[in-house]
Amino acid sequence: MWRNILNKIRSLKPAQMIVVYYFIAIALSFFLLRLPGVHQDGKAINLIDSLFTAVSAVSVTGLTAINVSETYTTFGIIVLMFILQLGGIGIMSLGTFFWLIVGKRIGLRERQLIMTDHNQYNLSGVVKLIIEIIKILLLIEAIGALVLAIYFTQFYDTWGEAVLHGVFASISATTNGGFDITGESLIPYANDYFVQVIIIILIILGAIGFPVLIELKGFLSNKSGVFRFSLFTKLTTITFGIILLLGTILIFLMEINHRFQGMDWHEAFFYSFFHSTSTRSGGMVTLDVSTFSEPTQLVMSMMMFIGASPSSVGGGIRTTTFAIAVLFLINFARGREQIQVFNREIHLIDVYRSYAVIILAMILTMASIMTMMILEPRHSMIEVIFEVTSAFGTAGMSLGITSELSTASKFILMFLMFIGRVGLISFLFMIGGNNKKAKYHYPKERVIIG
Amino acid sequence: MWRNILNKIRSLKPAQMIVVYYFIAIALSFFLLRLPGVHQDGKAINLIDSLFTAVSAVSVTGLTAINVSETYTTFGIIVLMFILQLGGIGIMSLGTFFWLIVGKRIGLRERQLIMTDHNQYNLSGVVKLIIEIIKILLLIEAIGALVLAIYFTQFYDTWGEAVLHGVFASISATTNGGFDITGESLIPYANDYFVQVIIIILIILGAIGFPVLIELKGFLSNKSGVFRFSLFTKLTTITFGIILLLGTILIFLMEINHRFQGMDWHEAFFYSFFHSTSTRSGGMVTLDVSTFSEPTQLVMSMMMFIGASPSSVGGGIRTTTFAIAVLFLINFARGREQIQVFNREIHLIDVYRSYAVIILAMILTMASIMTMMILEPRHSMIEVIFEVTSAFGTAGMSLGITSELSTASKFILMFLMFIGRVGLISFLFMIGGNNKKAKYHYPKERVIIG
Numbered sequence: 001m002w003r004n005i006l007n008k009i010r011s012l013k014p015a016q017m018i019v020v021y022y023f024i025a026i027a028l029s030f031f032l033l034r035l036p037g038v039h040q041d042g043k044a045i046n047l048i049d050s051l052f053t054a055v056s057a058v059s060v061t062g063l064t065a066i067n068v069s070e071t072y073t074t075f076g077i078i079v080l081m082f083i084l085q086l087g088g089i090g091i092m093s094l095g096t097f098f099w100l101i102v103g104k105r106i107g108l109r110e111r112q113l114i115m116t117d118h119n120q121y122n123l124s125g126v127v128k129l130i131i132e133i134i135k136i137l138l139l140i141e142a143i144g145a146l147v148l149a150i151y152f153t154q155f156y157d158t159w160g161e162a163v164l165h166g167v168f169a170s171i172s173a174t175t176n177g178g179f180d181i182t183g184e185s186l187i188p189y190a191n192d193y194f195v196q197v198i199i200i201i202l203i204i205l206g207a208i209g210f211p212v213l214i215e216l217k218g219f220l221s222n223k224s225g226v227f228r229f230s231l232f233t234k235l236t237t238i239t240f241g242i243i244l245l246l247g248t249i250l251i252f253l254m255e256i257n258h259r260f261q262g263m264d265w266h267e268a269f270f271y272s273f274f275h276s277t278s279t280r281s282g283g284m285v286t287l288d289v290s291t292f293s294e295p296t297q298l299v300m301s302m303m304m305f306i307g308a309s310p311s312s313v314g315g316g317i318r319t320t321t322f323a324i325a326v327l328f329l330i331n332f333a334r335g336r337e338q339i340q341v342f343n344r345e346i347h348l349i350d351v352y353r354s355y356a357v358i359i360l361a362m363i364l365t366m367a368s369i370m371t372m373m374i375l376e377p378r379h380s381m382i383e384v385i386f387e388v389t390s391a392f393g394t395a396g397m398s399l400g401i402t403s404e405l406s407t408a409s410k411f412i413l414m415f416l417m418f419i420g421r422v423g424l425i426s427f428l429f430m431i432g433g434n435n436k437k438a439k440y441h442y443p444k445e446r447v448i449i450g
Numbered sequence: 451m452w453r454n455i456l457n458k459i460r461s462l463k464p465a466q467m468i469v470v471y472y473f474i475a476i477a478l479s480f481f482l483l484r485l486p487g488v489h490q491d492g493k494a495i496n497l498i499d500s501l502f503t504a505v506s507a508v509s510v511t512g513l514t515a516i517n518v519s520e521t522y523t524t525f526g527i528i529v530l531m532f533i534l535q536l537g538g539i540g541i542m543s544l545g546t547f548f549w550l551i552v553g554k555r556i557g558l559r560e561r562q563l564i565m566t567d568h569n570q571y572n573l574s575g576v577v578k579l580i581i582e583i584i585k586i587l588l589l590i591e592a593i594g595a596l597v598l599a600i601y602f603t604q605f606y607d608t609w610g611e612a613v614l615h616g617v618f619a620s621i622s623a624t625t626n627g628g629f630d631i632t633g634e635s636l637i638p639y640a641n642d643y644f645v646q647v648i649i650i651i652l653i654i655l656g657a658i659g660f661p662v663l664i665e666l667k668g669f670l671s672n673k674s675g676v677f678r679f680s681l682f683t684k685l686t687t688i689t690f691g692i693i694l695l696l697g698t699i700l701i702f703l704m705e706i707n708h709r710f711q712g713m714d715w716h717e718a719f720f721y722s723f724f725h726s727t728s729t730r731s732g733g734m735v736t737l738d739v740s741t742f743s744e745p746t747q748l749v750m751s752m753m754m755f756i757g758a759s760p761s762s763v764g765g766g767i768r769t770t771t772f773a774i775a776v777l778f779l780i781n782f783a784r785g786r787e788q789i790q791v792f793n794r795e796i797h798l799i800d801v802y803r804s805y806a807v808i809i810l811a812m813i814l815t816m817a818s819i820m821t822m823m824i825l826e827p828r829h830s831m832i833e834v835i836f837e838v839t840s841a842f843g844t845a846g847m848s849l850g851i852t853s854e855l856s857t858a859s860k861f862i863l864m865f866l867m868f869i870g871r872v873g874l875i876s877f878l879f880m881i882g883g884n885n886k887k888a889k890y891h892y893p894k895e896r897v898i899i900g
């Protein structure tokens with residue numbers, strides 16, 4: 001019987017396997033979060049909310065129907081950190097790591113698996129890549145934790161507390177988990193620019209995409225003076241930067257006479273910059289985002305919908321999808337057939353992929369918004385839109401309605417977080433079944449468009 | 451000097467010419483609406499609202515910042531009917547008609563012009579086509595006017611009044627103008643199924659697309675028994691039908707325990723069916739749509755965004771664009787490279803076009819919603835979304851905020867109505883400048899998507 005199941009798993013396509021593995025990770029996390037000693041005395045939560053936390057942590061989203069600091073023990077918080085690492089590093093990478101540790105050779109099948117998870121196209125060096133991923137992520141987290149723990153000693157009575165808060169904040173920021181054990185995200189540090197800068201750096205390092213970090217490392221350690229960044233790195237980094245900057249400017253301008261009224265320019269700037277970063281998928285806040293005006297909340301929703309870089313801890317349609325859509329539009333209007341950017345041509349299949357991802361993302365989010373509006377008549381439209389895009393972009397910010405939602409709505413959000421983490425391309429290939437080429441052709445016929 | 455201007459116009463591309471002609475039509479309509487005798491005594495309106503009415507009528511949208519029946523004289527109403535015809539039949543077709551009347555031969559340039567307006571790809575038979583368009587439209591309008599005028603005699607004191615109301619309702623429905631001279635759209639006929647059925651038929655005939663009507667005529671007059679409907683006709687008609695049906699079902703289900711509570715099933719059905727039809731671009735209402743629940747209003751907004759068939763009096767991204775996007779997604783998920791439907795293959799260039807139209811439409815409507823939300827803090831998000839999609843889809847329904855909008859918002863709506871009527875493909879080619887093929891190629895490089 002086990003052999004049968006194993007054979008069935010082996011016959012799955014990589015994209016389908018990814019989904020299976022994520023399911024297993026969620027099941028494991030759910031089990032861990034139900035262990036005795038995880039909940040504070042008398043604070044046991046129901047099964048749905050445990051599942052919700054498990055999905056949210058594996059997908060490093062950060063939406064929760066419960067208050068973490070009031071629900072979990074220190075042991076529970078350590079379990080949560082472990083789940084965030086599972087999600088952040090990627091189950092495939094971690095799996096590879098364990099394989100390496102126990103000395104097994106990585107076969108082509110496992111390589112393909114990892115490849116699909118991080119959407120890499122180059123088969124060679126995948127193993128090296130995964131080790132790099134884990135090394136880099138742990139290094140970033142360790143530095144972040146060290147800096148924050150030392151800094152936090154001034155706020156906490158014991159070293160133990162300072163270290164717990166420092167490590168948790170570092171992991172939560174770097175994995176873009178967005179969870180907090182302060183009970184109110186980073187609002188206690190709303191005027192502490194040092195903490196905010198550290199957190200912003202950690203969030204960006206997690207959300208910018210691992211290939212970018214690896215190329216950056218290659219560039220820094222390169223001595224020949226000739227180093228070419230890949231088209232992907234250029235495209236995703238510049239898009240990431242433009243969205244981050246544009247978001248900061250928009251939030252600043254839209255709230256300067258509203259929420260930021262009477263503030264110093266640097267206060268207003270930091271609030272804008274921090275929450276623009278958070279939409280990249282960080283999910284932490286330094287103020288109650290429900291006090292922003294509706295247009296600002298809508299801008300943030302759109303930014304969360306776009307999300308972070310591919311092969312990062314973030315979700316959404318991803319920066320490259322958005323960039324290719326915009327570049328396609330510009331080139332199409334100019335009557336050009338190819339998208340040329342940075343002296344390179346975008347491959348046609350990638351244009352197709354971006355189209356499929358955008359259409360599917362639109363259908364999924366619109367259907368979710370519609371359904372949740374019907375299910376939650378007490379909540380306003382922007383509250384629902386914000387919640388849905390936050391789940392899909394695995395950002396985890398909320399206008400405060402998560403705990404009041406019906407079970408059906410919670411399942412919708414879990415589905416969106418799952419999809420957001422797995423990525424729409426993997427999801428599409430998963431539901432798509434067998435890749436068959438058409439064996440016959442029909443005559444082509446034009447139709448009238450737009 | 452005139453020769454210079456004429457030469458400049460001649461050097462324009464067809465898509466650019468279309469835009470120029472629409473501008474002229476709006477200017478002419480604006481001038482006509484400022485003629486003495488158009489306004490009732492003491493009911494003169496400001497220039498912005500006249501311009502708004504002109505754009506709304508030329509684009510057969512039906513949004514107005516003023517109450518038509520309380521503002522315009524009978525002469526004004528006749529002027530309005532003339533402008534609706536200008537918009538409905540299409541300025542290009544009308545231009546061709548006049549050329550024919552004065553006996554001039556139609557050159558290739560003029561043919562191309564008409565071709566772009568109705569996005570036809572077959573050059574031959576364009577002149578015949580235009581005559582067909584006008585004949586069919588006038589015939590439909592005449593029959594509708596006759597039926598309605600006779601029926602209306604029971605409600606009005608004089609034959610004159612009944613005829614005026616019958617003719618106006620018929621033109622407003624067939625051109626999908628959506629204007630009314632009752633002061634409250636079709637609400638007076640909310641329980642009159644006869645009037646509603648006639649209006650629904652007229653709206654659908656206008657919005658289904660002229661190529662469909664012409665092929666239908668060909669099919670009906672065909673005696674050989676062998677008649678093949680084009681891929682376009684099949685695709686647009688089936689999509690139109692599915693959206694109409696789905697909209698009816700959704701409105702029915704979503705309002706049955708809300709707005710339709712306590713109503714007979716046939717009443718609820720007719721309200722659902724009528725307002726689903728209206729989103730295709732008809733724009734008339736039999737009840738105050740602001741009394742629907744928010745989810746229903748959002749569904750209607752999405753339906754208006756999709757809009758009617760190409761080469762019809764409707765707007766939006768058009769049915770074929772939507773259909774190709776969905777078909778593309780399904781085929782992509784199945785790993786197929788070509789879209790096969792009705793034993794035909796969709797041309798690649800049409801897939802590209804649909805992508806460009808959807809991205810541009812998303813950017814335009816989202817930017818409009820954002821800006822109007824900032825400009826109109828007194829109005830709710832759904833009111834703004836409904837207004838924007840109604841303008842873009844040239845539907846003309848409103849949750850009642852049009853007259854309270856700022857001048858800036860009115861200009862945004864005018865822009866959207868204009869784009870909605872011209873069509874995004876024409877608009878893209880207009881702003882795109884010269885169609886140049888790339889003279890050199892860069893190496894292709896893959897990037898990671900979604």
Ligand SMILES: [K+]
Pocket residue numbers: 060061062176177178281282283394395396
């Ligand atoms: K997050």
Ligand SMILES: [K+]
Pocket residue numbers: 510511512626627628731732733844845846
């Ligand atoms: K209309």
